[in-house]
Amino acid sequence: MIRRSQPQGTLEGFEKVFVPEKIIVTGGAGFIGSNFVRWVIENAPNAHVVVLDKLTYAGNINNLAGLPEDRLTFVKGDICDKELVESLFSEADAVVHFAAESHNDNSIANPDPFLRTNVEGTYTLLEAARKYGVRFHHVSTDEVYGDLALDDPSKFTEDSPYRPSSPYSSTKAASDMLVRAWHRTYGVPITISNCSNNYGAYQHIEKFIPRQITNILTGKHPKLYGDGLNVRDWIHVEDHSAAVWLILTQGAIGETYLIGADGEKNNLDVLRSILRNMGKDPDDFDWVKDRPGHDRRYAIDATKLKTELGWRPIHTDFDAGLKSTIDWYIENKPWWLGEKEATEAKYDATGH
Ligand SMILES: NC(=O)c1ccc[n+]([C@@H]2O[C@H](COP(=O)([O-])OP(=O)(O)OC[C@H]3O[C@@H](n4cnc5c(N)ncnc54)[C@H](O)[C@@H]3O)[C@@H](O)[C@H]2O)c1
Secondary structure, three states: OOOOOOOOOOOOOOOOOOOOOEEEEEEEOOOOOOOOOOOHHHHHOEEEEEEEEEOOOOOOOOHOOOOOOOOOOEEEEEOHHHHHHHHHHHOOEEEEEOOOOOOHHHHHOHHHHHHHHHHHHHHHHHHHHHHHHHHHEEEEHHHHHHHOOOOOOOEEOOOOOOOOOHHHHHHHHHHHHHHHHHHHHOOEEEEEEEEOOOEEEOOOOHHHHHHHHHHHHOOOOOEOOOOOOOOOEEEEHHHHHHHHHHHHOOOOOOEEEEOOOOOEEEEHHHHHHHHHHOHHHOOOEEOOOOOOOOOOEOOOOOHHHHHHHOOOOOOOOOHHHHHHHHHHHHHHHHHHHHHHHHHHHHHHHOOO
């Protein structure tokens, strides 16, 4: 019998759960992946984690610094490398698949690596999971559902139609479809989660919140796309990690779960909160042209995850989470400063 109440981010109290002993975490040197690795090491004392990460511009080995060496193995490699993937899968009992090209703006400038990593890479992992009977949790995004109108009272559910807008979200949608097909056709034991926008420490500075914070810290103006009214449904990365672990260990095989923390906010309000929290004039930013195809609003209905698995977010005060994220970027300047010029040069080239 599986006990459905979640003991707030620990394994204590679980009666019967799938508790993997050797877990491969793809993309474990990225933002959410590294947070998840830390979460597992802190909360699942019997698990050994193998991180498989190519260390693209978005991956950083320092994201895993300080974690115990006897609990963690780091393998630098590509999820499209069949031989390497098979050698790792032959010794693992679960994979949590975060590795992806993850930035919409980059996907518009050059979709090529998105097709390769997000689609071909997921296919390579699924084939290895099929061969070695490895449990497969696929980490995906709410962006596969396209967008909602600002005045639409509805939210995305597990039954919403797939309507991806960007090269990024269309490749994530494709990867979700592959995962479902490998379950239905070959019986690969999968679960899928589609999560809303994450924020927190270790997020690459190309992304909305860290870009604004680090612009302010380097004396640049924050930049706001379009009219700034696009709504994102923010969730703290630690709540996402806890939800992924819960789905991996207690979710029903073949099922999809939406993860969201009722954090709808428009970009203008988020930017003004950042400026206020950093002691700046809330209107001291530049309006820039909009992203082509920019989704208007995302909103998650996480009822299934809450009622079936008992998940609850812990970080429900967005302003407090934002403040601690700002503090992290202030305290960890060496982590991001070397990337700042090149990141802004990419944006300058597209007028953003
Ligand atoms: N950031 C969000 O708000 C969000 C929300 C929902 C879902 N997701 C999903 O979560 C996952 C992680 O997102 P993130 O924001 O942490 O991304 P990220 O860009 O910070 O990290 C991606 C990681 O994958 C690695 N990687 C890229 N290509 C690889 C390859 N071919 N082989 C091996 N490793 C490779 C990178 O080196 C990096 O460490 C993605 O699948 C993304 O679609 C993200």
